[in-house]
Amino acid sequence: MESNTVVSASPTSAAGSSVFAHIVQAPEDPILGVTVAYNKDPSPVKLNLGVGAYRTEEGKPLVLNVVRQAEQLLVNDSSRVKEYLPIVGLADFNKLSAKLILGADSPAVQDNRVTTVQCLSGTGSLRVGAEFLARHYHERTIYIPVPTWGNHPKVFTLAGLSVKSYRYYDPTTRGLNFQGLLEDLQSAPSGAIVLLHACAHNPTGVDPTPQQWEQIRQLMRSKALLPLFDSAYQGFASGSLDADAQSVRMFVADGGECLVAQSYAKNMGLYGERVGALSIVCRAADVAGRVESQLKLVIRPMYSNPPIHGASIVATILKDRNMFHEWTLELKAMADRIISMRQQLFDALRARGTPGDWSHIIKQIGMFTFTGLNSEQVTFMRKEYHIYMTSDGRISMAGLSSRTVPHLTDAIHAAVTKVA
Numbered sequence: 001m002e003s004n005t006v007v008s009a010s011p012t013s014a015a016g017s018s019v020f021a022h023i024v025q026a027p028e029d030p031i032l033g034v035t036v037a038y039n040k041d042p043s044p045v046k047l048n049l050g051v052g053a054y055r056t057e058e059g060k061p062l063v064l065n066v067v068r069q070a071e072q073l074l075v076n077d078s079s080r081v082k083e084y085l086p087i088v089g090l091a092d093f094n095k096l097s098a099k100l101i102l103g104a105d106s107p108a109v110q111d112n113r114v115t116t117v118q119c120l121s122g123t124g125s126l127r128v129g130a131e132f133l134a135r136h137y138h139e140r141t142i143y144i145p146v147p148t149w150g151n152h153p154k155v156f157t158l159a160g161l162s163v164k165s166y167r168y169y170d171p172t173t174r175g176l177n178f179q180g181l182l183e184d185l186q187s188a189p190s191g192a193i194v195l196l197h198a199c200a201h202n203p204t205g206v207d208p209t210p211q212q213w214e215q216i217r218q219l220m221r222s223k224a225l226l227p228l229f230d231s232a233y234q235g236f237a238s239g240s241l242d243a244d245a246q247s248v249r250m251f252v253a254d255g256g257e258c259l260v261a262q263s264y265a266k267n268m269g270l271y272g273e274r275v276g277a278l279s280i281v282c283r284a285a286d287v288a289g290r291v292e293s294q295l296k297l298v299i300r301p302m303y304s305n306p307p308i309h310g311a312s313i314v315a316t317i318l319k320d321r322n323m324f325h326e327w328t329l330e331l332k333a334m335a336d337r338i339i340s341m342r343q344q345l346f347d348a349l350r351a352r353g354t355p356g357d358w359s360h361i362i363k364q365i366g367m368f369t370f371t372g373l374n375s376e377q378v379t380f381m382r383k384e385y386h387i388y389m390t391s392d393g394r395i396s397m398a399g400l401s402s403r404t405v406p407h408l409t410d411a412i413h414a415a416v417t418k419v420a
C-alpha cells in the first residue's frame with residue numbers, strides 16, 4: 001500500500017460512529033433489578049424485600065461465625081497455595097456435598113454411582129447440568145413449574161433445552177394444584193426432563209407433602225421422566241438439613257437416576273463466593289465415570305475450572321464434626337427467624353384488620369411469602385412506602401425484622417384497601 005493512500009475512517013476507529021450504536025437498552029433483571037432501584041432510593045425508611053438474601057434483626061447481612069472460623073483456619077495455613085483446581089473442582093468438597101444432599105449413608109454414594117462437580121453456585125450448577133443434558137440426553141424438553149424462579153427458563157433455553165411448563169400453584173387456594181401437576185406430567189413425553197424444587201419452592205413457598213412427593217415419584221418413574229432437582233434452600237425451609245433433602249433422597253432411594261443442583265448461597269450465607277455443586281446420580285459406577293469425563297468437556301470451555309476459596313470454606317466446615325454442628329445451629333437460627341417473621345407479619349395484619357385471609361403467610365415455607373398482591377399494589381407500595389419487592393408480589397421474609405413489620409403492615413393495609 002502506498003504511503004499517501006487516503007484511508008477512510010473505519011467503523012472501529014475513533015472517528016467512526018460506534019459499531020454498537022444500534023444496541024438497545026436492556027431491561028433490568030426482574031429480581032436483581034429490584035436491588036438496583038432500592039439502592040437509588042434516598043428514603044430512610046426504604047426496605048428491600050426483593051432478592052432472597054438473609055438479614056439479621058438489625059437489617060444487616062450475616063456472615064456465619066462458623067464461616068469466619070473456617071476462613072481463619074484457611075488464612076493461617078501457610079501451606080495453602082493458589083494453584084488452579086481441577087476442572088471438576090475440589091475433590092473433598094464434591095464428595096461432602098453429595099453426602100450432604102443424598103445422606104451420609106446413601107448407597108448411591110457408597111457405590112460410586114454419583115459424579116459431583118463443583119460449579120458456580122446454584123445457577124452455574126443448573127447451567128452445567130442443562131448443557132450436559134442438551135448434548136448427551138435423548139429428550140431435550142424440560143418441564144418447569146408455573147410459576148418458578150425467573151431465571152430458570154433463561155438458563156435452560158440458553159443451554160439448548162426446550163422449555164415447557166407444568167401446573168403447580170393454584171392462586172384460588174394459594175396451594176398446590178396437585179391434580180394439574182399430575183395431569184401435566186402424565187401427558188409429558190416419555191423421558192422428558194422435569195425440574196423440581198427440592199424444598200421451599202420459589203416464589204410460592206408451597207411444597208408437596210411427603211405423600212404427594214411419593215405420588216410424583218411413582219408417576220415420574222413409570223413414565224421414565226428424568227428429575228432435575230434445584231436445591232437452593234437445604235436447611236433453610238425447616239431448619240433441618242435432612243428434612244429439606246427428603247424429596248431428593250426419595251428419588252435416589254428407588255435406585256433410579258437424577259440430577260441435583262446445590263447452592264451454598266443461602267444455607268451457608270456464601271452468596272457472593274459462588275459455591276455450588278452439580279451431582280448426577282447414575283445407575284452404575286462406570287456410567288458415572290464416563291458422565292464426569294463429559295462434564296469436564298462442558299466446563300473447560302465455559303470457565304475452565306471453579307474458584308478455590310468458597311469451596312475450601314465449605315469443605316472445612318463439612319469435614320469437621322464440631323464445625324458442622326455449629327453450622328446446623330446457625331442455620332436453624334436463620335430458619336427460625338424467618339418463621340418468626342411469618343408469624344409476626346400474620347399477627348400484625350390480623351390485628352390491623354386488613355381485609356383478606358393471610359393464613360398463607362404462616363403456611364408457606366422457606367425464604368419467601370407469595371403474598372397475592374398484584375403488580376399495581378406492588379408499585380403503590382414502592383412509591384408510597386419505599387418497600388421494594390418483585391412485581392409478582394413475592395416478599396423475602398429474610399429481609400424483614402420486628403422493627404420493620406409495622407411499616408410493611410401499614411403498606412399492605414393501604415395497598416389492599418386503596419388499590420384494586
Ligand code: PLA
Pocket residue numbers: 031032050051052053120121122123124149151197202230232263264265271276
Ligand atoms: N434456584 C433457585 C430456586 C433460587 O431461588 C436461586 C436464587 C438460585 C437457584 C440461584 O442461586 P445461586 O446461583 O446464587 O446459588 N434466587 C434468589 C437470588 C435468592 C437470585 O434471583 O439470583 C432470589 O431472590 O430468587
